[in-house]
Amino acid sequence: MTDLTFSPDQGCPSGLEPASDAPAGDMTAFVRRKNGLDTLTLSVRGAKCGGCLSKIEGAVTDIPGVQQARMNLSNGKLLVSWSDGDLANRIAERVAGLGYGVSAFSEDASAQSAKSEERRLLISMGVAAFALANIMLLSVSVWGGHGEMGETTRTALHAISGLIAFPVLLFSGRHFFQSAWSVLKHGRANMDVPISLALTLAFGVSVWETAIGGAHAYFDACVMLLFFLLIGRFLDARLRRQAHAAAHDLAALQNRSVNRVSASGQMESVRAEDVTKGDLIFLAAGERAVIDLKITSGTSSVDESLVTGESLPRAIQSGETLYAGTVNLDRPIEGEALGDASDSLLSDIAGMLEAGEQKRARYRKIADKAVSLYVPFVHTTAALTLVAWLMLGASPREAIMVAVATLIITCPCALALAAPVAQVVASGRLFRKGTYLRSGDALERFAEIDHIVLDKTGTLTLGTPALVSEHRDELRLAAQLARASRHPLSRAVAAAAGAGPLADDVREVPGLGVEGWIDGARYRLGSAEWVGVESAANMTGPSLWFAPVEGDPIRFAFKDQLHEGADTVIADLKAQGLGIEILSGDTESAVAEVAAALNLSDWRAKVSPQGKVERLTELNAQNKKVLMVGDGLNDAGALAMAHASLAPGGAMDVSQSASDAVYSGGLKAIRSVLNVSKRTRQVMVQNFGLAAAYNFVAVPIAVTGNVTPLIAAIAMSASSLIVTLNALRINASSSA
Amino acid sequence: MNIIVYLIPVALGLGLLGLLAFLWSVNSDQYEDLDGAAHRILNDEDKPL
Numbered sequence: 001m002t003d004l005t006f007s008p009d010q011g012c013p014s015g016l017e018p019a020s021d022a023p024a025g026d027m028t029a030f031v032r033r034k035n036g037l038d039t040l041t042l043s044v045r046g047a048k049c050g051g052c053l054s055k056i057e058g059a060v061t062d063i064p065g066v067q068q069a070r071m072n073l074s075n076g077k078l079l080v081s082w083s084d085g086d087l088a089n090r091i092a093e094r095v096a097g098l099g100y101g102v103s104a105f106s107e108d109a110s111a112q113s114a115k116s117e118e119r120r121l122l123i124s125m126g127v128a129a130f131a132l133a134n135i136m137l138l139s140v141s142v143w144g145g146h147g148e149m150g151e152t153t154r155t156a157l158h159a160i161s162g163l164i165a166f167p168v169l170l171f172s173g174r175h176f177f178q179s180a181w182s183v184l185k186h187g188r189a190n191m192d193v194p195i196s197l198a199l200t201l202a203f204g205v206s207v208w209e210t211a212i213g214g215a216h217a218y219f220d221a222c223v224m225l226l227f228f229l230l231i232g233r234f235l236d237a238r239l240r241r242q243a244h245a246a247a248h249d250l251a252a253l254q255n256r257s258v259n260r261v262s263a264s265g266q267m268e269s270v271r272a273e274d275v276t277k278g279d280l281i282f283l284a285a286g287e288r289a290v291i292d293l294k295i296t297s298g299t300s301s302v303d304e305s306l307v308t309g310e311s312l313p314r315a316i317q318s319g320e321t322l323y324a325g326t327v328n329l330d331r332p333i334e335g336e337a338l339g340d341a342s343d344s345l346l347s348d349i350a351g352m353l354e355a356g357e358q359k360r361a362r363y364r365k366i367a368d369k370a371v372s373l374y375v376p377f378v379h380t381t382a383a384l385t386l387v388a389w390l391m392l393g394a395s396p397r398e399a400i401m402v403a404v405a406t407l408i409i410t411c412p413c414a415l416a417l418a419a420p421v422a423q424v425v426a427s428g429r430l431f432r433k434g435t436y437l438r439s440g441d442a443l444e445r446f447a448e449i450d451h452i453v454l455d456k457t458g459t460l461t462l463g464t465p466a467l468v469s470e471h472r473d474e475l476r477l478a479a480q481l482a483r484a485s486r487h488p489l490s491r492a493v494a495a496a497a498g499a500g501p502l503a504d505d506v507r508e509v510p511g512l513g514v515e516g517w518i519d520g521a522r523y524r525l526g527s528a529e530w531v532g533v534e535s536a537a538n539m540t541g542p543s544l545w546f547a548p549v550e551g552d553p554i555r556f557a558f559k560d561q562l563h564e565g566a567d568t569v570i571a572d573l574k575a576q577g578l579g580i581e582i583l584s585g586d587t588e589s590a591v592a593e594v595a596a597a598l599n600l601s602d603w604r605a606k607v608s609p610q611g612k613v614e615r616l617t618e619l620n621a622q623n624k625k626v627l628m629v630g631d632g633l634n635d636a637g638a639l640a641m642a643h644a645s646l647a648p649g650g651a652m653d654v655s656q657s658a659s660d661a662v663y664s665g666g667l668k669a670i671r672s673v674l675n676v677s678k679r680t681r682q683v684m685v686q687n688f689g690l691a692a693a694y695n696f697v698a699v700p701i702a703v704t705g706n707v708t709p710l711i712a713a714i715a716m717s718a719s720s721l722i723v724t725l726n727a728l729r730i731n732a733s734s735s736a
Numbered sequence: 737m738n739i740i741v742y743l744i745p746v747a748l749g750l751g752l753l754g755l756l757a758f759l760w761s762v763n764s765d766q767y768e769d770l771d772g773a774a775h776r777i778l779n780d781e782d783k784p785l
Contacts, residue, residue, distance in 0.1 A: 050775025073772030122762055130755040134748055160744060 027088040029271050030104035037067060037081040040088050044076050045101035046649075052100075059094050063087060077105060114241045121234040124172040128227040131168035132220070135161045136713075139220040143710045151213055158210040161219040165203065172226050173199055175233065191371050191412075194378060195229060198411045205404045216401070221408050221712045228720050232416035235424050258290060259283075261334065279337045283328045293322040293335030301487065303327040305457055307633050308585045312465075312542050313487060325633040329486045330508060365441050366681070367419040370688045374412060382407045385703045398705075406702040409712050410695055414719040418687035421727040426680040429731055433672055434649075434664040442660035444684075445644040446677035448625045452573060452670070453616070453638070455630030456584035456594055459648060460566055460667070463631070465489055465542055465558035467496040474554050478546045481506060481514045481525040489544045490514065490525070492558055513544075523548060560590070562597060569667040570598045573674075579624070583607050583615055585634050612638035629670060631655055646670060676730070683730055687723045694719040 031040050047056060053071050056078060060069035066082045080091050096102045138157045142149065176199065180192040199222055206217040259282040260270050267282060272290045275281070281293055301313040307325045316322065322335060382403050389399035427437040437443070457463050465488055467475075479497030482490035484506040503516030503523065513526010524531050524547045531547035547553040574580060581602035584591045591605035607615065612630075616638045619626045628635070628642035632655060639645040639658040647655045649664035656662045663669035698715050701707055761767070 050772075050778055053772060053775055054779045071772065072769040073775060074769045119762060122767065123759060126755060126758040126762070130751050130758075134751045137747055138744070164748075 027092045039081040041105045042078045043103045043105040118237045125230040128172040132223045135220045158217040165219040198407045228413040232420045235420035288327045292338040295335045298333035300330040378410045402705040405707040409698045409702045414691040414723045422684045425730045436662045443677040443680045447681035449627040451579040451624040452627045458631040461560040465492045469557045481516045609634040616641040
C-alpha cells in the first residue's frame with residue numbers, strides 16, 4: 001500500500017517546492033539509441049536546489065547498468081544513459097519515487113534552433129570582446145601619444161586595429177546585417193537597419209582615414225558598439241528561450257504514453273498522439289487520462305479538480321465520459337477513446353492558449369515604443385549635420401566625419417541594454433523568491449494590472465481537504481482504514497492521525513468507502529450510505545462517516561482550508577486599489593464561504609472553462625488589465641486570455657505553460673510579483689530617460705564636430721554602464 | 737619603438753588564447769546550467785565509509 005504519511009525525504013529538501021506524488025508514465029517510447037547506449041531525457045519538476053542534484057543523480061546512478069545521469073538544474077532536464085536492458089521505466093519511477101514530477105522529454109526542432117541561436121550570439125559576443133580588448137590596447141596608445149607619436153606609427157596602429165576589426169565585424173556583426181537585409185528586401189526597416197548603417201559607415205570612414213594617414217579612426221567605437229549590442233541581444237535571446245521552454249512543457253504533457261488494449265487483449269504502450277478514435281485504453285489506478293474516454297468497464301472514483309475545479313472526487317461507472325486531465329483514483333478502468341489526442345479537451349485548451357498568445361504577441365513593449373521614437377531622430381540629426389556642415393563651407397571629408405561621429409555616438413547601446421538588463425535582474429530576484437518567470441515582457445504587463453481574477457480551489461485554498469472534527473480516539477482507528485485509500489478525504493484523515501499501522505483485510509468499494517478489521521472487529525469508513533446512516537441534508541461540506549463496533553457512527557467533517565496569510569494578502573491588494581474577484585468551477589456554497597472569509601463581495605461559482613474565458617473577454621472589453629491566477633485545466637484558457645497570469649507551482653502543466661509566471665510558497669507571491677514588476681518598469685523608464693539625457697548631452701557635442709574617438713569611447717561605455725548599474729538597483733530595493 | 741613589433745603580436749596571441757578558451761567552454765556546454773554548477777561545487781562526491 002502507498003505510504004501516505006509525510007516524509008521529509010520527499011521532494012526538494014529546500015522546501016521551495018512541494019513534493020509531487022504523481023506516478024511516472026510509461027517512458028519506453030522515448031528511449032533513443034546513441035553511440036551504443038540507450039539514452040532518455042526526462043523533464044523533472046520540483047528540483048530547485050543542490051540537494052536535489054545529488055539526490056536524483058545518486059539514486060539514478062545506483063540503478064545497475066546506468067552509465068551516466070546528469071541533471072541540469074537550470075531547465076530541469078535529466079539526461080540518463082545506460083548500456084543495456086529495459087531501464088526507462090525503472091529510472092522514471094525512481095525519480096518519481098523521490099517526490100519529483102517526471103515526464104518524458106523529446107526536444108523539438110524549434111527548441112534546438114533557439115538553443116543554437118543563443119550559442120551563436122554568445123560566441124559572437126566573446127569574439128567581439130576579444131577584438132574590443134585588443135583594439136583598445138592600441139587605441140589607448142594612440143590617444144596617450146597624441147601629439148608625440150609619429151604619423152607612421154599611428155597609421156600602423158590604426159591599420160592593425162582595422163585588421164582585427166574587419167573579420168570581427170563580418171563575424172559578430174552578421175546578426176545585425178542579416179536581419180537588416182532580410183527586412184530591407186521587403187521594403188521595411190527595423191532596429192538593425194540603423195545599427196548596420198552605423199557599423200558600416202564607422203568602419204568605412206576609419207578605413208579611409210587610415211589610408212590617408214588621418215588622426216582619427218573609429219575602429220574601437222565600431223567594435224564597442226557591436227559588443228554592447230550583442231550583450232543586450234544575448235540576454236534577450238536567453239529570456240526568450242526560457243519562455244519557449246514553457247510552451248514546450250505543454251507538448252511534453254501530450255507526449256505521455258497510454259496503455260492501449262489491442263484486439264487480442266494484449267496491452268501495449270503507445271504515444272498519446274498515436275491513439276485513434278475507438279481504441280480501447282487501459283487506465284491504471286493513479287494514472288491521468290490524456291485523451292477523452294468513454295468508460296466501457298470498471299468502476300472507480302476520479303479526481304476532476306484540474307478539469308472542473310470541483311474539489312471532491314466523483315464516483316464513475318461504465319458509460320460515463322472522462323475528460324483528459326482527470327486522475328483515476330481507486331481501481332483500473334477501461335475506456336474507449338472518444339477521439340484522437342488532438343480532439344481532446346486538452347487540445348481545445350491548447351487552441352485557446354494559442355489565441356491568447358497571439359493576442360499577447362500584439363502587445364507593444366516599452367522598448368519598441370522607445371525605438372520607434374529614437375530611430376528617425378538619430379537619422380534626421382545625422383543627415384541634418386551633414387547638410388549643415390556642407391552649407392557652412394566644410395570639406396565633404398570633414399562633413400562626413402562629423403555626421404558619422406554623430407551616428408556612432410547616438411547609436412542605441414544604452415537603449416539596447418536598458419530593457420533586457422532590468423528584466424534579467426528582476427527575473428533573477430523573483431526566481432530567488434520562488435517565482436519562475438516565463439517571459440521577459442510579462443514584467444511590463446504585470447506592472448499594468450488593475451484587476452485580479454482568482455480561482456478558488458488550489459489557488460486561494462490548499463486544494464486538499466483538511467479534517468476539522470475533534471474525535472481523537474476514533475481518528476486513530478479510522479486512520480488505520482484510511483491509510484489504505486487514495487481518496488482525498490481518507491488522505492486527510494491519515495494526515496491528521498500521522499504515521500501508524502494499517503487495518504487487516506482492507507477492502508475499498510469505489511464511491512462508498514473502506515472496510516477493514518482491527519483487533520478482530522470490523523470497521524467501516526465512508527459515505528453515510530456505507531455505514532447505514534440516513535444522509536442528513538442539513539450538513540454542509542464534505543464529510544466521512546466512521547462506524548465503530550459499538551455506538552453510533554461518527555461524522556468527520558472536512559474543509560478545504562485557505563492558504564496561510566491569504567486574508568492579509570487580499571486585504572493588501574485591495575488597499576492598493578486593485579479590483580479583486582473569484583471565478584470558480586466549484587459549488588456556490590463552497591465559493592461563498594471562501595469569499596466571506598476573505599471579505600470579497602465579487603464572486604462567481606459553477607463557472608465552466610468556457611465561462612471563465614467569456615468573463616475574461618468581458619473584462620478585457622471593459623478595458624481592464626486583468627491578472628488571472630489559477631491552477632486547473634479549467635483555468636488554462638482564462639490564463640491565456642488575461643493581460644498577465646500566474647499559476648501556483650502545484651498547478652497542472654498546461655496551466656503553468658499558459659501563464660506568465662509560476663510561483664510557489666503561497667499567495668504572498670502575487671504581491672511580490674506585482675511589486676517587483678512595478679519596480680522593474682520604473683527602472684526601465686528611468687533607463688530610457690537616462691539614455692535620452694545622454695543624447696541630450698552627446699548630440700550637441702557631436703553635431704558641433706567636437707567628438708574624437710576617445711570621447712565616443714568614454715561616452716558610449718559610460719552610458720551603458722550607468723544603465724546597467726541602475727538596473728541592478730532592482731535587487732537592492734528592500735520592499736516586497 | 738622596435739619592441740612593439742614583438743609586443744603587439746604577443747598581446748594579440750594572449751588575447752587569442754583567452755578567446756579559444758572561451759570558445760571551448762561554450763562548445764563543451766559549460767554555460768548550459770549556470771545554477772547547477774554553483775550548487776555542484778558543494779556536493780561531496782565521496783561516499784561515507
